[in-house]
Amino acid sequence: MSRTEVLDTHAHIVPRSLLSALEDAPVAGFSARRTDQGWVVAVPGTGDTRPIGARMIEPAPREAWQRQAGVTRQVLSPWLDIQSAPLNPARARDWARTVNDAMAESAADANTVALASVAVDDGDRAADDVLEAWKRIEFAGLILNTDPPAGPAPHEATYDPLWTVAAAEGIPVVLHPPTCGPSGDLTSLGTMGNVHGRLIDNSVAVTKLILAGVLDRHPALRLVLVHGGGFLPYQAGRLDGGYRTKEAFAGELERGKPSAYLGEFHYDTVGLSGPAIAFLAGLVGPGRVLLGSDYPFALGDPEPVRTVRESGLDDAYVEAILHTNAETLFRRPA
Structure with missing residues (x-):
């Protein structure tokens, strides 16, 4: 193959600079401390995170894994455990900006590049914050x-200003x-919450997006589903049946059935x-599939x-999944 790069689109990190800063002074109620098992972040309203090991923090283990796995670059995502906190709007915005600074x-x-975070309690403010983050080349x-x-949840109307901006700017979400x-x-x-529970959560959330008409209102959205889309692509016929019987229904869809939106x-x-x-590529097209590892989990x-x-x-489809699709999707506009 002619590929020169392999791009991993699903890799998590907790920046060391963020942990060191939180050790010195809390931000929005978050603090960090070192333990025998690794760093721990105290999250307001939920308590301590699991210990954060070197693979999540340090560049050397990450680079060693990339060499072993044949990955040349990663799109860096913040760890969701340090974002899942019931904060008031002002604190939520302060925390998102703090995380964004460290991720950048x-x-x-x-x-490489990273994914930004925003507080979502207010749709108009979230849209402004997305534009603010999008100005940063990182x-x-x-x-x-x-x-x-x-x-609110992503399928609720509060998100519409954010979706409008993301669609207009071509920002992958x-x-x-x-x-x-x-x-x-x-x-x-x-004990299978992490085995099947996350897939259930993703499937239900994306189903609600479709049923709520988000893709009808914002057809230019560039949405990425982790973990292969959960169970949704592989059980889409059952969802169509639920739409037909009104067991899974929130309004008439422009395309007639939920599965029409999977592509x-x-x-x-x-x-x-x-x-x-191979099944997923056949269902939605190989141009819609991206390499992901979920490093370091x-x-x-x-x-x-x-x-x-x-x-x-x-081979051409494999090369697209390993590199071309992600390079095209996550390429910044000139």
């Missing part, structure tokens, strides 16, 4: 929590479920097998490049 610094140091997109702990989402109420999941999203390959990647894909190559897709 890390992206510049790594010669950011190539936006990351949104599919179930924010305070404020990555929709990511939180560690503790609505599926946490399913006690029968037991408008982009999907990463995290957690998918080679055959699942154990449930991510330790060999994402190999997984894509095992899909059996043509």
Whole structure:
């Protein structure tokens, strides 16, 4: 293949500069401290995060993993656990800007790009904050929590000003479920919350976006679904049935059924097998599939490049998934 770069679109980081700053002085109620197990961030309203290891913080382990996995560059995402806090609007905006400053610094140091964060309690302010972040060359997109702990959900009308700006500016928006989402109420999941719960959360959130007509109102949106879109692409026929019987219905859709919108999203390959990647590419088109690892988490894909190559897709499609699709999607306008 002629590929010169492999771009991982789903990789998390907690900037060391952010942790050091929080150790010195809290910001918006957040603080950080060192423990025997690693750094811990105290999140207002929810308590301490899990210990944050070196793979999430330090560049050396990240670079070593990239060499081993055949990844040449990553789009850096903030860790959702340090964003899931029930903050008042002023504090939420202060915290998002603090995280953005640290993410921009890390992206510049790594010669790559990052995803920005915004507070979403007020749609008009969120739209202004997106434009503010988009002026910074270090950011190539936006990351949104599919179930924010305070404020509206992405399918609600409050988001419309944000969606309008994102569509007009061509800003990619990555929709990511939180560690503790609505599926946490399913006690029968037991220890499988991270195995299946996140996929349920993503599937439900994206379904609500479709049913609420967000893509009808904002057809130019560039939305990225992590974890292969959860269960949604593989059970779309059942959703269509629910729309037909009004069990999954919020209003008439311009395209007649929910599955007609699946080709408008982009999907990463995290957690998918080679055959699942081939199915997804066949369903939505290989130009809509992006390499993702979910680094540094154990449930991510330790060999994402190999997984894509095992899909059996043509070399040109494999190269597109490994690099071209993401380079096109996350390329900043000149």
